[in-house]
Amino acid sequence: xxxxxxxxxxxxxxxxxxxxxxxxxxxxxxxxxxxxxxxxxxxxxxxxxxxxxxxxxxxxxxxxxxxxxxxxxxxxxxxxxxxxxxxxxxxxxxxxxxxxxxxxxxxxxxxxxxxxxxxxxxxxxxxxxxxxxxxxxxxxxxxxxxxxxxxxxxxxxxxxxxxxxxxxxxxxxxxxxxxxxxxxxxxxxxxxxxxxxxxxxxxxxxxxxxxxxxxxxxxxxxxxxxxxxxxxxxxxxxxxxxxxxxx
Amino acid sequence: xxxxxxxxxxxxxxxxxxxxxxxxxxxxxxxxxxxxxxxxxxxxxxxxxxxxxxxxxxxxxxxxxxxxxxxxxxxxxxxxxxxxxxxxxxxxxxxxxxxxxxxxxxxxxxxxxxxxxxxxxxxxxxxxxxxxxxxxxxxxxxxxxxxxxxxxxxxxxxxxxxxxxxxxxxxxxxxxxxxxxxxxxxxxxxxxxxxxxxxxxxxxxxxxxxxxxxxxxxxxxxxxxxxxxxxxxxxxxxxxxxxxx
Numbered sequence: 001x002x003x004x005x006x007x008x009x010x011x012x013x014x015x016x017x018x019x020x021x022x023x024x025x026x027x028x029x030x031x032x033x034x035x036x037x038x039x040x041x042x043x044x045x046x047x048x049x050x051x052x053x054x055x056x057x058x059x060x061x062x063x064x065x066x067x068x069x070x071x072x073x074x075x076x077x078x079x080x081x082x083x084x085x086x087x088x089x090x091x092x093x094x095x096x097x098x099x100x101x102x103x104x105x106x107x108x109x110x111x112x113x114x115x116x117x118x119x120x121x122x123x124x125x126x127x128x129x130x131x132x133x134x135x136x137x138x139x140x141x142x143x144x145x146x147x148x149x150x151x152x153x154x155x156x157x158x159x160x161x162x163x164x165x166x167x168x169x170x171x172x173x174x175x176x177x178x179x180x181x182x183x184x185x186x187x188x189x190x191x192x193x194x195x196x197x198x199x200x201x202x203x204x205x206x207x208x209x210x211x212x213x214x215x216x217x218x219x220x221x222x223x224x225x226x227x228x229x230x231x232x233x234x235x236x237x238x239x240x241x242x243x244x245x246x247x
Numbered sequence: 248x249x250x251x252x253x254x255x256x257x258x259x260x261x262x263x264x265x266x267x268x269x270x271x272x273x274x275x276x277x278x279x280x281x282x283x284x285x286x287x288x289x290x291x292x293x294x295x296x297x298x299x300x301x302x303x304x305x306x307x308x309x310x311x312x313x314x315x316x317x318x319x320x321x322x323x324x325x326x327x328x329x330x331x332x333x334x335x336x337x338x339x340x341x342x343x344x345x346x347x348x349x350x351x352x353x354x355x356x357x358x359x360x361x362x363x364x365x366x367x368x369x370x371x372x373x374x375x376x377x378x379x380x381x382x383x384x385x386x387x388x389x390x391x392x393x394x395x396x397x398x399x400x401x402x403x404x405x406x407x408x409x410x411x412x413x414x415x416x417x418x419x420x421x422x423x424x425x426x427x428x429x430x431x432x433x434x435x436x437x438x439x440x441x442x443x444x445x446x447x448x449x450x451x452x453x454x455x456x457x458x459x460x461x462x463x464x465x466x467x468x469x470x471x472x473x474x475x476x477x478x479x480x481x482x483x484x485x486x487x488x489x490x491x492x
Binding site for chain 1: 442443444446447448449450451452453454455457458461462464465466467468469
Protein backbone atom coordinates (compact mmCIF):
# COMPACT_ATOMS: atom_id res chain seq x y z
CA UNK A 1 0.00 0.00 0.00
CA UNK A 2 2.80 2.37 0.99
CA UNK A 3 5.94 1.50 -0.86
CA UNK A 4 9.09 3.44 -0.03
CA UNK A 5 12.31 2.64 -1.89
CA UNK A 6 15.79 4.00 -1.27
CA UNK A 7 14.39 7.31 -0.04
CA UNK A 8 16.95 10.07 0.49
CA UNK A 9 15.90 13.45 1.85
CA UNK A 10 17.58 16.52 3.21
CA UNK A 11 16.53 19.52 5.25
CA UNK A 12 18.32 22.84 4.71
CA UNK A 13 20.93 21.01 2.63
CA UNK A 14 21.67 18.48 5.36
CA UNK A 15 21.01 14.83 4.48
CA UNK A 16 18.65 13.23 7.02
CA UNK A 17 17.25 10.19 5.24
CA UNK A 18 19.91 8.03 3.64
CA UNK A 19 18.07 5.35 1.72
CA UNK A 20 14.91 4.24 3.54
CA UNK A 21 13.22 1.20 2.05
CA UNK A 22 9.92 0.11 3.53
CA UNK A 23 6.78 -1.60 2.34
CA UNK A 24 3.58 -1.43 4.37
CA UNK A 25 0.89 -3.67 2.84
CA UNK A 26 -2.82 -2.98 3.34
CA UNK A 27 -4.15 -4.38 6.61
CA UNK A 28 -0.90 -3.90 8.51
CA UNK A 29 0.39 -1.58 11.20
CA UNK A 30 4.12 -0.97 11.16
CA UNK A 31 6.05 0.76 13.90
CA UNK A 32 9.18 2.80 13.31
CA UNK A 33 11.35 3.23 16.34
CA UNK A 34 14.63 4.98 16.71
CA UNK A 35 16.64 7.37 18.80
CA UNK A 36 16.29 11.16 18.65
CA UNK A 37 17.67 12.62 15.43
CA UNK A 38 17.44 9.35 13.52
CA UNK A 39 15.10 10.85 10.90
CA UNK A 40 11.71 9.59 12.13
CA UNK A 41 9.90 12.93 11.93
CA UNK A 42 11.65 13.80 8.68
CA UNK A 43 10.25 10.60 7.17
CA UNK A 44 6.76 11.59 8.33
CA UNK A 45 7.05 15.11 6.92
CA UNK A 46 8.49 13.91 3.60
CA UNK A 47 5.56 11.52 3.19
CA UNK A 48 3.08 14.33 3.88
CA UNK A 49 4.94 16.82 1.66
CA UNK A 50 6.10 19.51 4.07
CA UNK A 51 7.86 22.35 2.20
CA UNK A 52 11.58 22.52 2.93
CA UNK A 53 11.96 18.75 3.11
CA UNK A 54 13.53 17.86 -0.19
CA UNK A 55 13.75 14.39 -1.61
CA UNK A 56 17.10 13.88 -3.30
CA UNK A 57 16.70 10.27 -4.40
CA UNK A 58 14.40 7.28 -4.23
CA UNK A 59 10.63 6.98 -4.40
CA UNK A 60 7.48 6.69 -2.36
CA UNK A 61 4.34 5.21 -3.87
CA UNK A 62 0.90 5.14 -2.31
CA UNK A 63 -1.48 2.61 -3.83
CA UNK A 64 0.73 2.63 -6.89
CA UNK A 65 0.65 6.44 -7.28
CA UNK A 66 3.75 8.58 -7.06
CA UNK A 67 3.23 10.21 -3.66
CA UNK A 68 6.16 12.60 -4.04
CA UNK A 69 4.66 14.20 -7.16
CA UNK A 70 1.52 15.18 -5.27
CA UNK A 71 0.80 18.38 -3.32
CA UNK A 72 0.11 17.97 0.41
CA UNK A 73 -3.65 18.48 -0.06
CA UNK A 74 -3.72 15.95 -2.90
CA UNK A 75 -2.06 13.40 -0.64
CA UNK A 76 -4.76 14.06 1.96
CA UNK A 77 -7.51 13.64 -0.63
CA UNK A 78 -5.86 10.40 -1.76
CA UNK A 79 -6.30 9.12 1.79
CA UNK A 80 -3.05 9.90 3.58
CA UNK A 81 -3.20 11.36 7.08
CA UNK A 82 -0.32 12.74 9.13
CA UNK A 83 -0.75 12.86 12.89
CA UNK A 84 1.53 15.70 13.97
CA UNK A 85 4.03 15.34 16.78
CA UNK A 86 3.38 19.00 17.58
CA UNK A 87 -0.15 19.85 16.46
CA UNK A 88 -0.34 23.44 15.24
CA UNK A 89 -2.37 26.20 16.90
CA UNK A 90 -4.58 28.38 14.68
CA UNK A 91 -6.17 31.30 16.53
CA UNK A 92 -9.42 32.74 15.20
CA UNK A 93 -10.61 29.52 13.53
CA UNK A 94 -12.75 27.03 15.41
CA UNK A 95 -12.00 23.33 15.23
CA UNK A 96 -15.41 22.76 13.67
CA UNK A 97 -14.75 25.25 10.89
CA UNK A 98 -11.23 23.94 10.30
CA UNK A 99 -12.31 20.32 10.09
CA UNK A 100 -15.39 20.97 8.01
CA UNK A 101 -13.33 22.94 5.52
CA UNK A 102 -10.71 20.16 5.50
CA UNK A 103 -13.16 17.32 5.04
CA UNK A 104 -15.18 19.10 2.38
CA UNK A 105 -11.99 20.02 0.51
CA UNK A 106 -11.05 16.35 0.47
CA UNK A 107 -14.54 15.35 -0.63
CA UNK A 108 -14.49 17.92 -3.44
CA UNK A 109 -11.09 16.57 -4.47
CA UNK A 110 -12.61 13.09 -4.73
CA UNK A 111 -15.74 14.28 -6.52
CA UNK A 112 -17.99 13.52 -3.52
CA UNK A 113 -20.81 15.68 -2.17
CA UNK A 114 -19.96 18.10 0.64
CA UNK A 115 -21.45 17.67 4.09
CA UNK A 116 -23.82 20.38 5.28
CA UNK A 117 -23.09 22.26 8.50
CA UNK A 118 -25.62 20.21 10.46
CA UNK A 119 -24.47 16.87 9.12
CA UNK A 120 -20.88 17.74 9.80
CA UNK A 121 -21.44 18.88 13.39
CA UNK A 122 -23.28 15.67 14.21
CA UNK A 123 -20.52 13.56 12.71
CA UNK A 124 -17.74 15.55 14.41
CA UNK A 125 -19.45 15.30 17.80
CA UNK A 126 -19.79 11.53 17.51
CA UNK A 127 -16.11 11.17 16.62
CA UNK A 128 -15.04 13.43 19.48
CA UNK A 129 -17.19 11.46 21.91
CA UNK A 130 -15.61 8.18 20.79
CA UNK A 131 -12.21 9.56 21.79
CA UNK A 132 -13.44 10.99 25.06
CA UNK A 133 -12.97 14.57 23.92
CA UNK A 134 -15.34 17.18 25.30
CA UNK A 135 -17.38 18.26 22.27
CA UNK A 136 -17.38 21.86 23.54
CA UNK A 137 -13.68 21.89 22.67
CA UNK A 138 -14.61 21.67 19.00
CA UNK A 139 -15.97 25.22 19.24
CA UNK A 140 -12.63 26.55 20.42
CA UNK A 141 -9.90 27.81 18.11
CA UNK A 142 -7.75 25.02 16.69
CA UNK A 143 -5.47 23.69 19.45
CA UNK A 144 -5.30 27.08 21.19
CA UNK A 145 -5.06 26.57 24.94
CA UNK A 146 -5.15 22.78 24.57
CA UNK A 147 -2.83 20.75 26.79
CA UNK A 148 -0.31 18.46 25.11
CA UNK A 149 -2.57 15.46 25.70
CA UNK A 150 -5.67 17.26 24.44
CA UNK A 151 -3.87 18.18 21.23
CA UNK A 152 -2.95 14.54 20.58
CA UNK A 153 -6.47 13.39 21.32
CA UNK A 154 -7.72 16.06 18.92
CA UNK A 155 -5.39 14.69 16.23
CA UNK A 156 -7.10 11.33 16.62
CA UNK A 157 -10.52 12.98 16.42
CA UNK A 158 -9.37 14.53 13.16
CA UNK A 159 -8.28 11.10 11.94
CA UNK A 160 -11.70 9.72 12.86
CA UNK A 161 -13.36 12.46 10.87
CA UNK A 162 -11.10 12.16 7.81
CA UNK A 163 -11.31 8.34 7.74
CA UNK A 164 -8.00 8.07 5.88
CA UNK A 165 -6.78 4.95 4.14
CA UNK A 166 -3.32 5.33 5.58
CA UNK A 167 -2.08 7.15 8.67
CA UNK A 168 1.45 8.23 9.50
CA UNK A 169 1.40 8.94 13.22
CA UNK A 170 4.40 10.89 14.45
CA UNK A 171 4.92 10.31 18.16
CA UNK A 172 1.23 10.48 18.84
CA UNK A 173 2.00 8.89 22.21
CA UNK A 174 4.31 11.61 23.49
CA UNK A 175 2.86 13.83 26.20
CA UNK A 176 0.00 11.44 27.00
CA UNK A 177 -0.97 10.22 30.45
CA UNK A 178 -2.04 6.62 30.80
CA UNK A 179 -5.77 7.23 30.27
CA UNK A 180 -5.15 9.32 27.18
CA UNK A 181 -2.71 6.71 25.91
CA UNK A 182 -5.39 4.02 26.21
CA UNK A 183 -7.97 6.22 24.50
CA UNK A 184 -5.59 7.07 21.67
CA UNK A 185 -4.55 3.42 21.27
CA UNK A 186 -8.19 2.33 21.13
CA UNK A 187 -8.87 5.11 18.62
CA UNK A 188 -6.08 3.95 16.31
CA UNK A 189 -7.37 0.37 16.44
CA UNK A 190 -10.97 1.40 15.85
CA UNK A 191 -10.31 3.83 13.01
CA UNK A 192 -7.38 2.23 11.24
CA UNK A 193 -7.36 -1.52 11.99
CA UNK A 194 -8.95 -2.78 8.77
CA UNK A 195 -8.03 -5.00 5.85
CA UNK A 196 -7.91 -2.05 3.45
CA UNK A 197 -6.02 0.38 5.68
CA UNK A 198 -2.49 0.84 6.89
CA UNK A 199 -0.57 2.67 9.61
CA UNK A 200 3.00 3.80 10.07
CA UNK A 201 3.40 4.39 13.77
CA UNK A 202 6.44 6.46 14.66
CA UNK A 203 7.34 6.17 18.29
CA UNK A 204 10.10 6.43 20.77
CA UNK A 205 8.80 3.94 23.27
CA UNK A 206 7.20 0.56 23.53
CA UNK A 207 4.28 1.80 25.63
CA UNK A 208 1.86 2.70 22.82
CA UNK A 209 2.61 -0.66 21.26
CA UNK A 210 1.05 -2.30 24.34
CA UNK A 211 -2.27 -0.96 23.04
CA UNK A 212 -1.65 -1.03 19.30
CA UNK A 213 0.01 -4.30 18.36
CA UNK A 214 2.25 -3.72 15.34
CA UNK A 215 2.62 -6.34 12.62
CA UNK A 216 6.18 -5.24 11.96
CA UNK A 217 8.73 -3.12 13.81
CA UNK A 218 11.56 -1.26 12.10
CA UNK A 219 14.53 0.46 13.66
CA UNK A 220 15.61 3.72 12.05
CA UNK A 221 19.12 4.96 12.79
CA UNK A 222 21.06 7.65 10.91
CA UNK A 223 18.34 7.84 8.30
CA UNK A 224 18.36 4.16 7.43
CA UNK A 225 16.36 1.15 8.53
CA UNK A 226 18.91 -1.04 10.22
CA UNK A 227 16.67 -3.80 11.56
CA UNK A 228 13.16 -5.11 11.05
CA UNK A 229 11.24 -7.71 12.96
CA UNK A 230 7.97 -8.67 14.61
CA UNK A 231 6.44 -7.11 17.72
CA UNK A 232 9.07 -8.78 19.88
CA UNK A 233 11.69 -6.40 18.43
CA UNK A 234 9.99 -3.45 20.16
CA UNK A 235 10.26 -5.22 23.51
CA UNK A 236 13.90 -6.04 22.85
CA UNK A 237 14.59 -2.37 22.09
CA UNK A 238 12.84 -1.33 25.27
CA UNK A 239 14.95 -3.79 27.24
CA UNK A 240 18.33 -3.28 25.66
CA UNK A 241 18.27 0.20 24.12
CA UNK A 242 18.82 1.27 20.54
CA UNK A 243 22.61 1.08 20.56
CA UNK A 244 22.52 -2.60 21.52
CA UNK A 245 19.61 -3.66 19.34
CA UNK A 246 20.74 -1.80 16.28
CA UNK A 247 24.29 -3.07 16.44
CA UNK B 248 -17.98 76.20 8.45
CA UNK B 249 -15.84 73.65 6.67
CA UNK B 250 -12.68 72.61 8.44
CA UNK B 251 -9.47 73.54 6.62
CA UNK B 252 -8.18 70.88 4.26
CA UNK B 253 -5.45 68.86 5.98
CA UNK B 254 -1.83 68.68 4.96
CA UNK B 255 0.57 65.76 5.18
CA UNK B 256 2.73 67.85 7.44
CA UNK B 257 0.14 67.21 10.13
CA UNK B 258 1.28 64.09 11.92
CA UNK B 259 -2.12 62.39 11.89
CA UNK B 260 -2.40 62.82 8.10
CA UNK B 261 1.12 61.80 7.11
CA UNK B 262 0.08 58.59 5.31
CA UNK B 263 -3.24 59.91 3.97
CA UNK B 264 -4.28 59.89 0.33
CA UNK B 265 -5.12 63.60 0.20
CA UNK B 266 -5.44 63.71 -3.59
CA UNK B 267 -8.37 61.31 -3.44
CA UNK B 268 -9.86 63.04 -0.43
CA UNK B 269 -9.82 66.56 -1.83
CA UNK B 270 -12.83 66.39 -4.20
CA UNK B 271 -15.11 65.02 -1.45
CA UNK B 272 -13.69 66.81 1.57
CA UNK B 273 -16.64 69.19 2.04
CA UNK B 274 -19.13 66.42 2.64
CA UNK B 275 -16.97 64.74 5.29
CA UNK B 276 -15.27 67.60 7.02
CA UNK B 277 -17.49 67.97 10.07
CA UNK B 278 -17.07 65.29 12.74
CA UNK B 279 -20.04 63.47 14.24
CA UNK B 280 -20.26 63.78 18.01
CA UNK B 281 -21.47 60.95 20.19
CA UNK B 282 -21.94 61.28 23.93
CA UNK B 283 -22.34 58.38 26.30
CA UNK B 284 -23.69 59.46 29.68
CA UNK B 285 -22.40 58.32 33.06
CA UNK B 286 -22.66 54.57 33.45
CA UNK B 287 -24.21 54.07 30.02
CA UNK B 288 -23.04 51.89 27.18
CA UNK B 289 -22.67 52.27 23.45
CA UNK B 290 -21.71 49.65 20.91
CA UNK B 291 -21.24 50.60 17.28
CA UNK B 292 -20.48 48.52 14.24
CA UNK B 293 -19.09 50.38 11.26
CA UNK B 294 -19.14 48.74 7.88
CA UNK B 295 -17.62 50.01 4.68
CA UNK B 296 -19.89 51.41 1.97
CA UNK B 297 -19.37 51.13 -1.77
CA UNK B 298 -17.87 54.62 -2.29
CA UNK B 299 -14.28 54.86 -3.50
CA UNK B 300 -13.41 57.34 -0.77
CA UNK B 301 -14.81 56.96 2.72
CA UNK B 302 -14.06 59.15 5.69
CA UNK B 303 -15.57 58.79 9.10
CA UNK B 304 -14.76 61.43 11.71
CA UNK B 305 -16.22 60.75 15.11
CA UNK B 306 -15.85 62.35 18.51
CA UNK B 307 -16.89 60.10 21.32
CA UNK B 308 -17.25 61.42 24.86
CA UNK B 309 -17.51 58.77 27.56
CA UNK B 310 -18.88 59.92 30.93
CA UNK B 311 -17.92 58.40 34.28
CA UNK B 312 -18.18 54.63 34.18
CA UNK B 313 -19.47 54.75 30.59
CA UNK B 314 -18.52 52.06 28.11
CA UNK B 315 -17.95 52.57 24.42
CA UNK B 316 -17.08 49.81 22.00
CA UNK B 317 -16.52 50.21 18.30
CA UNK B 318 -16.09 47.46 15.75
CA UNK B 319 -14.94 48.86 12.43
CA UNK B 320 -14.08 47.42 9.07
CA UNK B 321 -12.08 49.72 6.83
CA UNK B 322 -11.95 48.40 3.27
CA UNK B 323 -12.38 51.29 0.87
CA UNK B 324 -11.42 50.64 -2.76
CA UNK B 325 -9.39 53.88 -2.94
CA UNK B 326 -9.15 55.67 0.39
CA UNK B 327 -10.75 54.85 3.71
CA UNK B 328 -10.07 56.73 6.90
CA UNK B 329 -11.60 56.23 10.29
CA UNK B 330 -10.81 59.04 12.64
CA UNK B 331 -11.73 58.87 16.28
CA UNK B 332 -11.33 61.29 19.10
CA UNK B 333 -12.30 59.77 22.40
CA UNK B 334 -12.41 61.25 25.85
CA UNK B 335 -12.76 59.15 28.99
CA UNK B 336 -13.95 60.38 32.37
CA UNK B 337 -13.42 58.46 35.64
CA UNK B 338 -13.66 54.71 35.21
CA UNK B 339 -14.77 54.87 31.59
CA UNK B 340 -13.91 52.08 29.20
CA UNK B 341 -13.23 52.30 25.51
CA UNK B 342 -12.58 49.48 23.08
CA UNK B 343 -11.84 49.67 19.37
CA UNK B 344 -11.57 46.58 17.21
CA UNK B 345 -10.65 47.60 13.69
CA UNK B 346 -9.53 45.94 10.47
CA UNK B 347 -7.90 47.43 7.39
CA UNK B 348 -8.39 45.15 4.41
CA UNK B 349 -6.83 46.60 1.30
CA UNK B 350 -5.93 45.70 -2.24
CA UNK B 351 -4.64 47.42 -5.38
CA UNK B 352 -3.45 50.96 -4.72
CA UNK B 353 -5.84 51.60 -1.84
CA UNK B 354 -5.03 53.34 1.41
CA UNK B 355 -7.00 52.49 4.54
CA UNK B 356 -6.20 53.96 7.91
CA UNK B 357 -7.26 54.48 11.47
CA UNK B 358 -6.27 57.68 13.22
CA UNK B 359 -7.23 57.78 16.86
CA UNK B 360 -6.75 60.12 19.74
CA UNK B 361 -7.72 58.64 23.08
CA UNK B 362 -7.77 61.15 25.90
CA UNK B 363 -7.83 59.76 29.40
CA UNK B 364 -9.17 62.63 31.49
CA UNK B 365 -10.40 60.83 34.61
CA UNK B 366 -9.08 58.30 37.08
CA UNK B 367 -9.08 54.58 36.32
CA UNK B 368 -10.07 54.76 32.67
CA UNK B 369 -9.37 51.83 30.43
CA UNK B 370 -8.83 51.81 26.68
CA UNK B 371 -8.03 48.97 24.38
CA UNK B 372 -7.35 49.34 20.67
CA UNK B 373 -6.83 46.29 18.48
CA UNK B 374 -6.10 46.76 14.80
CA UNK B 375 -5.46 44.07 12.21
CA UNK B 376 -4.50 44.78 8.62
CA UNK B 377 -4.43 42.43 5.65
CA UNK B 378 -2.94 44.01 2.54
CA UNK B 379 -1.97 42.86 -0.92
CA UNK B 380 -0.87 44.52 -4.16
CA UNK B 381 0.39 48.01 -3.40
CA UNK B 382 -2.16 48.69 -0.70
CA UNK B 383 -1.34 50.75 2.37
CA UNK B 384 -2.84 50.10 5.80
CA UNK B 385 -2.05 52.43 8.68
CA UNK B 386 -2.73 53.01 12.31
CA UNK B 387 -1.85 56.29 13.95
CA UNK B 388 -2.85 56.14 17.55
CA UNK B 389 -2.29 58.82 20.12
CA UNK B 390 -2.99 58.21 23.79
CA UNK B 391 -3.04 61.16 26.13
CA UNK B 392 -3.17 60.69 29.86
CA UNK B 393 -4.06 63.91 31.60
CA UNK B 394 -2.54 65.11 34.84
CA UNK B 395 -4.45 63.34 37.58
CA UNK B 396 -5.76 60.51 35.36
CA UNK B 397 -4.11 57.96 37.62
CA UNK B 398 -4.68 54.20 37.24
CA UNK B 399 -5.24 54.63 33.53
CA UNK B 400 -4.83 51.40 31.60
CA UNK B 401 -4.28 51.93 27.88
CA UNK B 402 -3.42 49.25 25.40
CA UNK B 403 -2.67 49.30 21.68
CA UNK B 404 -2.18 46.13 19.67
CA UNK B 405 -1.49 46.42 15.97
CA UNK B 406 -0.69 43.58 13.60
CA UNK B 407 -0.46 43.42 9.84
CA UNK B 408 -0.17 40.71 7.22
CA UNK B 409 1.44 41.70 3.95
CA UNK B 410 0.57 39.33 1.12
CA UNK B 411 2.65 41.03 -1.57
CA UNK B 412 5.96 42.83 -1.63
CA UNK B 413 4.36 46.10 -2.68
CA UNK B 414 2.01 46.31 0.29
CA UNK B 415 2.79 48.65 3.18
CA UNK B 416 1.73 48.73 6.80
CA UNK B 417 2.34 51.77 9.00
CA UNK B 418 1.94 51.75 12.71
CA UNK B 419 2.55 54.77 14.86
CA UNK B 420 1.60 54.70 18.50
CA UNK B 421 2.15 57.94 20.36
CA UNK B 422 1.93 58.38 24.12
CA UNK B 423 1.64 61.60 26.05
CA UNK B 424 1.49 60.88 29.75
CA UNK B 425 1.13 63.44 32.53
CA UNK B 426 0.30 61.06 35.38
CA UNK B 427 2.72 58.76 37.18
CA UNK B 428 0.63 55.74 38.09
CA UNK B 429 -0.56 54.43 34.74
CA UNK B 430 -0.17 51.45 32.47
CA UNK B 431 0.22 52.12 28.77
CA UNK B 432 1.26 49.28 26.49
CA UNK B 433 1.61 48.97 22.77
CA UNK B 434 2.68 46.17 20.50
CA UNK B 435 3.06 45.96 16.76
CA UNK B 436 4.04 43.27 14.31
CA UNK B 437 4.14 42.87 10.56
CA UNK B 438 4.33 39.41 9.14
CA UNK B 439 3.39 36.84 6.60
CA UNK B 440 1.34 33.70 7.04
CA UNK B 441 2.99 31.08 9.19
CA UNK B 442 4.31 28.29 6.93
CA UNK B 443 3.64 25.57 9.49
CA UNK B 444 0.01 26.67 9.87
CA UNK B 445 -0.33 26.58 6.09
CA UNK B 446 1.16 23.11 5.91
CA UNK B 447 -1.07 21.89 8.73
CA UNK B 448 -4.19 23.06 6.89
CA UNK B 449 -2.97 21.64 3.58
CA UNK B 450 -2.11 18.31 5.16
CA UNK B 451 -5.78 18.13 6.16
CA UNK B 452 -6.88 18.50 2.57
CA UNK B 453 -7.21 22.22 1.93
CA UNK B 454 -5.65 23.51 -1.26
CA UNK B 455 -3.15 26.35 -0.77
CA UNK B 456 -5.64 29.12 -1.69
CA UNK B 457 -8.29 27.79 0.71
CA UNK B 458 -5.72 27.37 3.47
CA UNK B 459 -4.46 30.95 3.02
CA UNK B 460 -7.99 32.34 3.02
CA UNK B 461 -8.85 30.44 6.18
CA UNK B 462 -5.73 31.57 8.04
CA UNK B 463 -6.30 35.18 7.07
CA UNK B 464 -9.88 34.87 8.18
CA UNK B 465 -8.64 33.67 11.54
CA UNK B 466 -6.26 36.60 11.76
CA UNK B 467 -9.11 39.08 11.28
CA UNK B 468 -12.17 37.31 12.66
CA UNK B 469 -10.89 37.20 16.21
CA UNK B 470 -11.63 40.94 16.29
CA UNK B 471 -15.39 40.44 16.34
CA UNK B 472 -15.49 37.73 19.02
CA UNK B 473 -16.91 40.04 21.67
CA UNK B 474 -19.40 41.93 19.48
CA UNK B 475 -23.05 41.49 20.42
CA UNK B 476 -23.90 40.86 16.79
CA UNK B 477 -20.75 39.79 15.01
CA UNK B 478 -22.49 38.22 12.00
CA UNK B 479 -22.80 41.22 9.67
CA UNK B 480 -19.32 42.59 10.17
CA UNK B 481 -17.91 39.06 10.09
CA UNK B 482 -19.55 38.39 6.74
CA UNK B 483 -18.43 41.78 5.37
CA UNK B 484 -14.85 41.07 6.45
CA UNK B 485 -15.00 37.63 4.89
CA UNK B 486 -16.14 39.13 1.60
CA UNK B 487 -13.40 41.76 1.66
CA UNK B 488 -10.84 39.04 2.35
CA UNK B 489 -12.12 36.91 -0.49
CA UNK B 490 -11.44 39.78 -2.86
CA UNK B 491 -7.78 39.91 -1.96
CA UNK B 492 -6.75 36.31 -1.38
